[in-house]
Amino acid sequence: MDVQTLTYLIVGATFALYIGIAIWSRAGSTKEFYVAGGGVHPVMNGMATAADWMSAASFISLAGIVSFVGYDGSVYLMGWTGGYVLLALCMAPYLRKFGKFTVPDFIGDRYYSQTARTVAVICAIFICFTYIAGQMRGVGVVFSRFLEVEVETGVYIGMAVVFFYAVLGGMKGITYTQVAQYCVLIFAFMVPAIFISVMMTGHILPQIGFGAELIDAAGNGTGVYLLDKLDGLSAELGFSQYTEGSKDMIDVFFITGALMFGTAGLPHVIVRFFTVPKVKDARVSAGWALVFIAIMYTTIPALSAFSRVNMIETINGPDSTGVPYETAPSWIKNWEKTGLITWEDKNNDGNIFYTNGEKNEMNIDRDIIVLATPEIASLPAWVIALVAAGGLAAALSTSAGLLLVISTSVSHDLLKKNLMPDISDQKELMYARIAAALGVVMAGYFGINPPGFVAAVVAIAFGLAAASLFPAIIMGIFSKTMNKEGAIAGMVVGLLFTASYIAYFKFINPAANVSENWFFGISPEGIGMMGMFVNFAVAFAVSKVTTKIPDDVVAMVESIRFPKGAGEAHDH
Amino acid sequence: MSFENNDKAAGYWRENLRLVLSLLAIWAAVSFGCGILLVDILNEFTFMGFKLGFWFAQQGAMYVFVALIFVYVAKANALDKKYNVQED
Numbered sequence: 001m002d003v004q005t006l007t008y009l010i011v012g013a014t015f016a017l018y019i020g021i022a023i024w025s026r027a028g029s030t031k032e033f034y035v036a037g038g039g040v041h042p043v044m045n046g047m048a049t050a051a052d053w054m055s056a057a058s059f060i061s062l063a064g065i066v067s068f069v070g071y072d073g074s075v076y077l078m079g080w081t082g083g084y085v086l087l088a089l090c091m092a093p094y095l096r097k098f099g100k101f102t103v104p105d106f107i108g109d110r111y112y113s114q115t116a117r118t119v120a121v122i123c124a125i126f127i128c129f130t131y132i133a134g135q136m137r138g139v140g141v142v143f144s145r146f147l148e149v150e151v152e153t154g155v156y157i158g159m160a161v162v163f164f165y166a167v168l169g170g171m172k173g174i175t176y177t178q179v180a181q182y183c184v185l186i187f188a189f190m191v192p193a194i195f196i197s198v199m200m201t202g203h204i205l206p207q208i209g210f211g212a213e214l215i216d217a218a219g220n221g222t223g224v225y226l227l228d229k230l231d232g233l234s235a236e237l238g239f240s241q242y243t244e245g246s247k248d249m250i251d252v253f254f255i256t257g258a259l260m261f262g263t264a265g266l267p268h269v270i271v272r273f274f275t276v277p278k279v280k281d282a283r284v285s286a287g288w289a290l291v292f293i294a295i296m297y298t299t300i301p302a303l304s305a306f307s308r309v310n311m312i313e314t315i316n317g318p319d320s321t322g323v324p325y326e327t328a329p330s331w332i333k334n335w336e337k338t339g340l341i342t343w344e345d346k347n348n349d350g351n352i353f354y355t356n357g358e359k360n361e362m363n364i365d366r367d368i369i370v371l372a373t374p375e376i377a378s379l380p381a382w383v384i385a386l387v388a389a390g391g392l393a394a395a396l397s398t399s400a401g402l403l404l405v406i407s408t409s410v411s412h413d414l415l416k417k418n419l420m421p422d423i424s425d426q427k428e429l430m431y432a433r434i435a436a437a438l439g440v441v442m443a444g445y446f447g448i449n450p451p452g453f454v455a456a457v458v459a460i461a462f463g464l465a466a467a468s469l470f471p472a473i474i475m476g477i478f479s480k481t482m483n484k485e486g487a488i489a490g491m492v493v494g495l496l497f498t499a500s501y502i503a504y505f506k507f508i509n510p511a512a513n514v515s516e517n518w519f520f521g522i523s524p525e526g527i528g529m530m531g532m533f534v535n536f537a538v539a540f541a542v543s544k545v546t547t548k549i550p551d552d553v554v555a556m557v558e559s560i561r562f563p564k565g566a567g568e569a570h571d572h
Numbered sequence: 573m574s575f576e577n578n579d580k581a582a583g584y585w586r587e588n589l590r591l592v593l594s595l596l597a598i599w600a601a602v603s604f605g606c607g608i609l610l611v612d613i614l615n616e617f618t619f620m621g622f623k624l625g626f627w628f629a630q631q632g633a634m635y636v637f638v639a640l641i642f643v644y645v646a647k648a649n650a651l652d653k654k655y656n657v658q659e660d
Binding site (some may be wrong): 023067071073074077078081082084085086088089090093207208210211212213225226227243244249252253256257260278279280283286287290291294297298558560561563564565567 | 574575577581584585588589592595599603604607608609611617619621622623625626627629630631634635637638640642644645648649652655656657658659
């Protein structure tokens, strides 16, 4: 069977599985729709959280980015895992004890204010929309490369599938579908990584092969370690050292921080900890989520290093002068058709050659690293098909989780809690479904007509979450004196500070976006961490000179600080 | 109030904060410390074929993160029992 038939089969089978699960687990009440009835097993919830978290960007792009920037890519690896420690230790158990459905619920109740709730809703919806546009685009790209349909058709198919199970199943349908999607995506990611690790180093675990000695075709050690080889190749070709990177230390520090604190402030992740039965489960569930994420995130840098060596050696040949185009491996020609690889024979010697600077003849898009790995390593056709299914699973699971937050924000936080407090559970559920449906359509629109700044927008989402929601939640739990004036002022100032810094360098004056002009050398990607400090400072200053918080709110803060009685807190 | 008295409630919270802060100190030390601020010094050492600072940034910090959460879960559950505020 050829690759394309296999891809249709495997992708079709996984889609049928997702839809089957959605029908089996459809939601009957708002509680099931919002938090899956609060009865999800912590290990299952951890798996669903991991699938929710690992988007098309993690699956398709991250290994490519690390492969091209080496050490600098560590900001994503540490940033997107370290946030879970904050979630587990500082947020999940307390928010579970609080026991309602959404992040704006917590902020609105804790700060006894509709204004605070509304600010939180706006943050949540904005963050989710930024994200989801990129996911739908990912679906389109996978479809167009592997199934050879138009990107638009791919987006429509993706929309239809997500629509079906998110609108029908709500959180309950999404959670169980995500468990299946996690299994598909992790299997699809690990199989090529293990293959390539065994081929290059003889180690089954890519995490070990990453630091090991390279072997030759006969399986004998060559005495050269992978990373030394990589540093050597980088030096030879004029790139900065793979293991040292080129970003300033302060920028690496702040970007890592913004991603960590942003992760802990993302509504679609936080809401997952409302779905487990107990406070104890919320704690351990965050641990399981990180285990499932770390399996992929510790493999990513290994895969990056393997692909980098493989790619340079394939293109430049054994004597590092380039190989003739006619005899180049077929993956180069396959990807040339998509425009993601281009070759310009500058010195007219008929050889392809990759290096840093003017002599470089190969323009290679970072996004192809994961998708092309099975071809580069000449793996069987079914592995290629599997990677396509994995990329789709990653994109669909994240889209569904985000859609749910959007629909909950509209039906619960905006309608039920603000505009029409008297509607029945069934009515609210109907509005939730309508909001989810509208969300799918809007996401699809952005997938087909992507704003030209998707990558820039993702930085905004993390920066804004770090500078707005994260401090408000932390102060809500750990301070008994933080009042509504302080929290609202902190959120608004943190949000404006971060958003205007990013907007200035990314949209208003992109030409000025160089480190000499940055505030203390912090790039727009890292400014969210500074915004967080600004938020804390403003909030404390304002709370000192405004009114004391009511006694019943103090009692609420005291009650969320220990687990006993979490069950009762939930049923009202 | 589920605690026997206010002293117990304050004691529970104090112990909880101490636990969280000490684990967060390790969290910051392996990522911001070993992976970023001290990376050049640690890169002088080799560990399993890696430069040590680079290993922390791309592998070690993540393993420690996972371990920290499970240590927290065990200790926090034990603390709940000690003050008798665990769930039924």
